[in-house]
Amino acid sequence: MFEVFVCTRRLCMGSLCALITSTAWASLFGDPEITHTKVVEPRVAAVVDPSQLQIGLPMSLAVVGQRLVVGGSEGVAMVEAGGKVLWTLKLPPATARQVAADDTQVAFTSFDAGGVDRSATLANPLLGGELGARYEFRNATIGLIDGEGRLLWSVPSAEQAKLSPPALTAKTVGVVGVKTFAVYDRADGKPVAEPLSVYTNVFGLMEGLVSQFPSRPAVVVGDVFHLVRNNFYKRVSASGKEVESTRTVGLMTPLEYMPAGPVALGDRIIFGNSPSDGKQPMLLAAKTSGGFVWDERMDALVKTGMLSSASDAPMDLTVGGGNVYVATNFSVFCYSAAGRQQWRARNAKGGLFPSSLRGARYIGNSFERKVPVPKSFLSTSMLAATDERVYVATSYTGTAVAPEAGASAVSGDAVEGAEAGKAGRVRADAITVLDAKNGSYIESLWAPGQRILGMIVFGDTLAVTMGDGLKLLQLK
Numbered sequence: 001m002f003e004v005f006v007c008t009r010r011l012c013m014g015s016l017c018a019l020i021t022s023t024a025w026a027s028l029f030g031d032p033e034i035t036h037t038k039v040v041e042p043r044v045a046a047v048v049d050p051s052q053l054q055i056g057l058p059m060s061l062a063v064v065g066q067r068l069v070v071g072g073s074e075g076v077a078m079v080e081a082g083g084k085v086l087w088t089l090k091l092p093p094a095t096a097r098q099v100a101a102d103d104t105q106v107a108f109t110s111f112d113a114g115g116v117d118r119s120a121t122l123a124n125p126l127l128g129g130e131l132g133a134r135y136e137f138r139n140a141t142i143g144l145i146d147g148e149g150r151l152l153w154s155v156p157s158a159e160q161a162k163l164s165p166p167a168l169t170a171k172t173v174g175v176v177g178v179k180t181f182a183v184y185d186r187a188d189g190k191p192v193a194e195p196l197s198v199y200t201n202v203f204g205l206m207e208g209l210v211s212q213f214p215s216r217p218a219v220v221v222g223d224v225f226h227l228v229r230n231n232f233y234k235r236v237s238a239s240g241k242e243v244e245s246t247r248t249v250g251l252m253t254p255l256e257y258m259p260a261g262p263v264a265l266g267d268r269i270i271f272g273n274s275p276s277d278g279k280q281p282m283l284l285a286a287k288t289s290g291g292f293v294w295d296e297r298m299d300a301l302v303k304t305g306m307l308s309s310a311s312d313a314p315m316d317l318t319v320g321g322g323n324v325y326v327a328t329n330f331s332v333f334c335y336s337a338a339g340r341q342q343w344r345a346r347n348a349k350g351g352l353f354p355s356s357l358r359g360a361r362y363i364g365n366s367f368e369r370k371v372p373v374p375k376s377f378l379s380t381s382m383l384a385a386t387d388e389r390v391y392v393a394t395s396y397t398g399t400a401v402a403p404e405a406g407a408s409a410v411s412g413d414a415v416e417g418a419e420a421g422k423a424g425r426v427r428a429d430a431i432t433v434l435d436a437k438n439g440s441y442i443e444s445l446w447a448p449g450q451r452i453l454g455m456i457v458f459g460d461t462l463a464v465t466m467g468d469g470l471k472l473l474q475l476k
Contacts, residue, residue: 031344032439034332034351034432036396042431042445043474045461046083050469053077054088058465060098060165060380061456062106068458069106070470071099076108076145081459083472087149094139096378098165100217104147105186107166107173109157111140113377120208130363131371134208137162142175142184155189158182162377164215167225169238174225176215181227183240193240198229200247206230212363212373219262219269221288226269228258233271233286249284249295259360259374260314260326265337268293270324272314274372275300280311283326285339294339300328313360313372316392320385320457321436327352327383327392329359334390334439345439355393355429356451358382380454384462386475388436391462393452396430396444431455431464445473 055072062069067086068079076099077088091097094110101107114136117123122132140157157163159177167174172192173184179199183192201207210230218227218236224243225236233255235244248254260272267289273282280297287293300312312328319325323342326333330347347353354360357380360372382393430446453465461472 031346032434032441033348034345034434034441035349036351036394036430036432036444037441038443039396039398039430039446040443042447042464042471044471045474046081046472048079048083048470048472049085052085052088053079053470054090056093057453057467058470059096059378059453061454061458061463061465062099062101062165063456063458063463064101064103066459068456068463069099069101070465071097071108071110073097076106076149078106078149079470081461089145089149089151091143091151091154094141096162098163098217098379100166100168102168105152105168106145106147107168108143108145109141109163109166109175110143111137111157111161111163114138117208122208125366127365128208129365129369130212130373131365132208133212135162135211135377137178137211137377140177142166142173142189144173144186144189153189155184158191158195162211162215164379165217167218167220167227169220169223169225172238172240174218174220174227174236176218176227176229178210178213178215181218181225181229181234181236183225183236183238191240196234196236196240196242198227198232198234200231209371209373212377213257214259214374214377214379216259216261216379219264221264221269224288226262226264226286226288228255228262228271231255231257233258233284235290244290249282249292253282253295255284257372259372260317263317263319263324264288265319265322265324268337270317270319272298272317272326274313275311278311281314281328283314283324283333283335283339285337296335296339296341298326298328298333299341299344300331300333302330310370315359315372315374316381316383318381318383318385320390321387323385323436325383325385325390325436327358329354332383332390332392332434332439334436343439345434345441350395350397351432351441351444352392353395355382355395357429357453358393378453380465381456382452382454384455384457385436386457389442389476390434390436390439391455392432392434393455394430394432394444395427396446397427398446398448399426429466431462447471 056074
């Protein structure tokens with residue numbers, strides 16, 4: 001009898017501990033409210049010599065085993081875990097250059113930012129306002145580099161528009177544009193098929209707005225591209241043939257503006273759907289074999305006034321430790337592969353307030369501004385995760401200092417300038433670090449005067465591109 005009681009007690013205590021450390025954290029203790037209470041300098045694990053990197057402003061990152069590929073405004077480089085630059089390829093200057101790689105080759109896309117056309121009737125502030133502003137891009141290019149840093153080919157993009165980072169199958173390169181998805185042969189850069197449309201001009205209102213949406217890279221599983229763009233989810237074969245295309249979940253729920261993802265987690269492809277018409281945003285999981293597994297409305301309401309609130313938009317999404325993490329402007333969520341929310345961390349006094357490039361700006365007309373559009377036209381990640389920690393680019397106001405020598409900014413509207421505060425105070429980018437198990441706050445990493453352009457977990461470091469170069473930071 002006593003033994004049964006002891007076993008039962010142990011089971012209950014074990015179950016309670018497991019419950020507290022997972023989903024029940026929020027129900028027992030409430031959502032963690034994140035503030036910058038422990039601000040420390042980033043701990044540098046390895047120094048990447050800017051004189052060896054020589055690719056202009058580094059902005060895009062891709063990990064291949066023990067090597068890091070870096071795309072910059074003036075070229076592409078490959079770096080070892082210790083920070084040694086293995087090779088550098090100089091390329092024509094570009095506003096944006098984004099990279100992907102596999103064991104044998106490196107692919108890149110690049111483009112220049114042009115002007116903003118506000119001549120359309122819908123760009124009138126009383127009608128669409130910024131919804132009708134059409135952003136222009138030029139010199140859009142796709143290229144391939146061998147493992148030694150030699151350029152194999154470089155070709156103009158089939159669509160002269162804002163391009164996603166490339167995605168690689170064994171024989172092809174897939175690139176998401178503003179209105180199309182195109183597949184190129186890795187042998188010579190020639191299109192393998194006609195580009196597929198990912199654009200529907202609903203009521204003639206979408207021309208300007210889609211030019212402001214992010215072009216997120218496709219995810220490759222096996223030999224199939226999985227991509228989200230505008231209000232489409234598609235599966236496309238390596239030969240450019242459409243395998244699946246849908247604009248709805250089930251019969252009635254539309255896919256509307258999907259700014260987060262996709263990412264692969266096991267046999268799931270996960271992405272985020274923007275809020276609209278008073279509805280909360282969705283997190284969705286599709287099966288790699290076709291169709292959807294689950295969709296979950298995200299509790300992303302933010303209080304905007306005494307009696308009002310608005311639904312925040314998912315913008316950044318990453319995976320780590322078997323979970324998926326989603327960042328909105330003012331929250332970070334953790335979900336299991338099965339679609340169960342594990343925890344939610346909320347902004348308090350600026351602890352999760354978005355950095356200069358992360359998150360959304362809200363646009364509309366003179367009467368209402370509720371459409372979320374990303375701050376940056378780059379498709380770099382501002383969220384990273386390991387089994388133990390989550391890293392999110394945020395904003396912090398601290399003592400003003402002069403920028404380090406060599407600090408610069410992306411041309412165009414990709415990076416906002418530091419906002420000078422009162423009495424020598426300045427708001428600049430930081431990295432808020434959370435516990436991956438429950439969302440609780442650990443610390444904030446702050447480099448005054450710098451702008452974060454992207455981040456990725458690279459071995460036992462966090463690779464971060466900043467205005468003054470590439471940093472390899474200690475994970476803890």
